[in-house]
Amino acid sequence: MKRIVTVVLAAVLALGGAWAQDANKPVTVSFMCTARPKTDQKDFYLDILPQLVKEKYPNITVTVDTLPTDQYKSAIKSRLAAEEGPDIFTWWAFGLIDQLAKADYVRDLSDLSFVKSMSPSLLKGFTVDGSIKAVPRGTTFLCVYYNRTLFAKAGIKALPADWPSFLADCKKLKDAGIAPIVAADKDWVHIQYMLYAAASSVLYRDDVDYDAKVISGKAKLTDPKWIEIINKMKTLYDDGYIAKGSLGIGGEQAFQIFNDGQAAMKIDGTWDIGNLTKKGAVDFERGTFSLPTNDAGKSLIMPFSIDSGLAVNKFTKNYDAVKKILEYWYQDGSPLNKAFKASFTPAPPVFGGVSVLPLFADYLGPRKAAQTQYFCNAYWPDGVAQELCVKFQEYIAGMAKAQDVAAAAERKLREIQAQTAGN
């Protein structure tokens, strides 16, 4: 009897030891994102995330890779097509997560404990056929970054609330010898910031479901609303409110011009907060406000969207470790969660509030009462935005009309939809 008990005890201990060894087996989890790493301080993704995960789970090593956006998308898709790729990666909501979900490249994350307490409006962008295909990291918005000093110099006391007052303020800046807006029109990516920021107050003023209608074909990118948006933006060029030679100015150059105090405004998004708050030739205070393309007396609709979320590779071999990391990341009060909140701007509202940065005060203040809408390209397939913006470059150069710009985008949308139908 004693011998049997001894043997059984030894077997249990051995199995327990083996299980403990499996649980502590070193695991490397790969993470990829498009974040622009901070170089003047510890970066959350490159430095803090691996460090804090290691402290919590000594057997888990997180390796982080970052790439610029257009290379990132092609790198991720190529690797997923080969059933490889990072275990966790950031990916965009709506149309783009749809694409990966339909190709069965991403796992269902509905079983994560914290998603139940997340705001449905945030989860909506990452829910495909009832499954949560990525967890949101927070929100993002398009805005006008402005130089408070130059605005004061031009005598602008209140921020514009509609299109006529915005044009009036641009005129004041121009009359004061200040370049009102710097536009990086050489890079089509920056043109889309301007067009999407302008689109909100026009497209959704009487139809919040306009985007779904465009995708289904019930509405078109050649509708009068789009012509109105394109023409309004062209006004800024025709009236000389956009710094000269914008077609030869790229993104990095535009940031430098703004940071050097040589232009009063830059239309951009929260993702470029780092680039637009760098120290330049002069020091000045910055602010942000929503680009008001609403007519006088009409409501301003603000472009406020979901930032890219964290998706998990369907082919990952380390899902247990991935799940631990994500639970730790979103556990309220955990060191990783606190570090994430401190690094993310604006702070994700799912965690109880929005950013208190003074930079966003003029934007987030009106947001409480204003209607907000996701960016208009949320469900566009890749390629439509570039075609729209590239054609807009021709419009700026005087080689095309507003109708040509809209027609090109509409043609590209339908071509891509026809090509990918049935895939």
Next chain:
Amino acid sequence: MGHSNVFRRSIYLFAAPAFILYIVFWVTPVGMSFGYSLTNWSGVGNNPRFIGLKNYEYLLADGTLLNLVKNTLVYALFTIVYGNIVSLVAALALDRASKLTGVYRTAFYLPTLYSSIVVGFVWGFVYMPNYGFLAKILAAIGIGDPNLLGNSSSSLIAVAFVDSWKAIGMYAMIYLAGLKNVPEDLIESGLIDGCKWRHLVFNIKLPLIAPSITINVVLGLINGMKSFDYVYLLTSGGPGSSSRTIMFGVYQTAFGENLFGKAAAIAVVAFLLIFTLTIFIVHFLRAREVEA
């Protein structure tokens, strides 16, 4: 005197590994490109649908293909003509012995060593309107800023100029190597017969460095037809599509629009074009080569 069977078998055996690698990594992907060009593959998932020549129809219908081919030919022509003329002049100058020949040769060759990313980034700031180096120089001498990269009529040539600037050193070295092989006795005979410098160049040196000209023209053609780096770095094919080249079109269509089948169709056209032009030019130039 023939070779033995053992010798012949050995040839095939030794060539087999390289041949297999060539088939696997070059011939097969090229063949697959032809296949993908007939599908609607989006690069996501693995179920492309056969759509026949639809991709080619799309390319012809919206004028994309015509624009890409036109821009690429202009780009290649500029890099060939400008690059070869300047590098030939440089090689003729560097062929003369002087104390600083080594310094001049190094200065000419240095840009070839820089990476495309660095060159593109720096030239982006040189061309920058209002604040760039070129704008400041022109403003100092009272000429307005031409905004070369932001102007659809000049952006393509401005980008091709950067590519040529980087490649001139390499072409010059090839010409220099050719000039070194020109027999000295021919030069001496010419001088004795009273030839001036231009006679020596046009009647003796140039004909004898014809193989170098062939190499540089063909290299210029292939590099011009494959142009992508500086288009991507400096203009992203803009303004509009005024500086889009074939390879940029392939990249944009594949990775920007997720239309890998259509991108493969552009690549097929590029392949046929480069192949045809290269054969024609090599045949044309080889017929004009002379030997000493």
